[in-house]
Amino acid sequence: MTAAARKSILVVSRHAHPGSSLPRSALDTALAAAAFDQPVALLFQGEGVLQLLSEQDSRAAGVRNLRKVLDSLPLYEIETLHVDAAAAAAFGLDRDALPAGAEWLDAAGIRALLARHDHVLGF
Amino acid sequence: MALDYALLVLAAPASGHSSLTAVRFARALLARGHSLQRVFFLDNGTLTGLAAAVTPQDEHSPLQQWAQLAEEHQTELILCISSALKRGLLDSTEATRHERPGxxxxxxxxxxxxxxxxxxxxxxxxxxxxx
Structure with missing residues (x-):
């Protein structure tokens, strides 16, 4: 794969963890793209913004804590987590408690984000 | 202009019509002269590859339709290995490796x-x- 052929991927995550396996699959896909040095970005919409909550303890549920994976994304050069601001407000998320790379986007920002990626994968 | 397509299927075959819609979409794009190299099944979508699935005779079988598509058009049908193993979808190599019956x-x-x-x-x- 040559640099000229690289197509950008936007992974859109719309479900809450741990009620669905899709958030994990979305992250695995983003990490795989990053591992192959492909340009990839993440957008959290709808209930998907709940993945960003800081005080997650999924031990009692018996599943992995995804917030830890989100916090490790900069290691894979996924620096920005795009967050639908309207969804975040609807679920009462505290802006200060979001992961370091979180960036709030309004509807126009989301449109621009969708438009500048070659592929949009909806999870 | 003929385009190269790829599909990502997340939907389980027996949950709603999404899997059948995906096959119909695949057939429609091929009929219009586009190409489809690969279909990637991820998450619950990997259940599509379960050989033992039995669909009632008066319903469309996603398994049969995908298999037919692959045979007619040489489309690769790939099941994400980590999603597949979790759901008990094993080929003979993985069945041996993980000591499963088959x-x-x-x-x-x-x-x-x-x-x-x-x-x-x-x-x-x-x-x-x-x-």
């Missing part, structure tokens, strides 16, 4: 890593998700 994946499907989805994203003009 293979459960239909021969039209292959197990593969997420790298194959990433590769499809790079080579395809269009990558369409069915969730």
């Amino acid at each position: 293979a459960t994946v239909h021969p039209a499907f292959e197990l593969g890593g997420l790298g194959l989805l990433v590769e499809a994203a790079q080579t395809a003009d269009r990558l369409v998700t069915f969730g």
Whole structure:
């Protein structure tokens, strides 16, 4: 794969963890793209913004804590987590408690984000 | 202009019509002269490859339709290996490795890593998700 052929991927995550396996699959896909040095970005919409909550303890549920994976994304050069601001407000998320790379986007920002990626994968 | 397509299927075969819609979409694009190299099944979508699935006779079988598509058009049907193993979808190699009684994946499907989805994203003009 040559640099000229690289197509950008936007992974859109719309479900809450741990009620669905899709958030994990979305992250695995983003990490795989990053591992192959492909340009990839993440957008959290709808209930998907709940993945960003800081005080997650999924031990009692018996599943992995995804917030830890989100916090490790900069290691894979996924620096920005795009967050639908309207969804975040609807679920009462505290802006200060979001992961370091979180960036709030309004509807126009989301449109621009969708438009500048070659592929949009909806999870 | 003929385009190269790839599909990502997240939907389970027996949950709603999404899997059948994906097959119909695949057939429609091929009928219009586009190409479809690979379909990647991820998450609950990997259940599509379960060889033992039995669909009532008066309903469409996603398994049969995908297998037929692959045979007619040489389309690769790839099941994400980590999603597949969790759901008991094993080829004979994995069945031996994990000491399970036998293979459960239909021969039209292959197990593969997420790298194959990433590769499809790079080579395809269009990558369409069915969730």
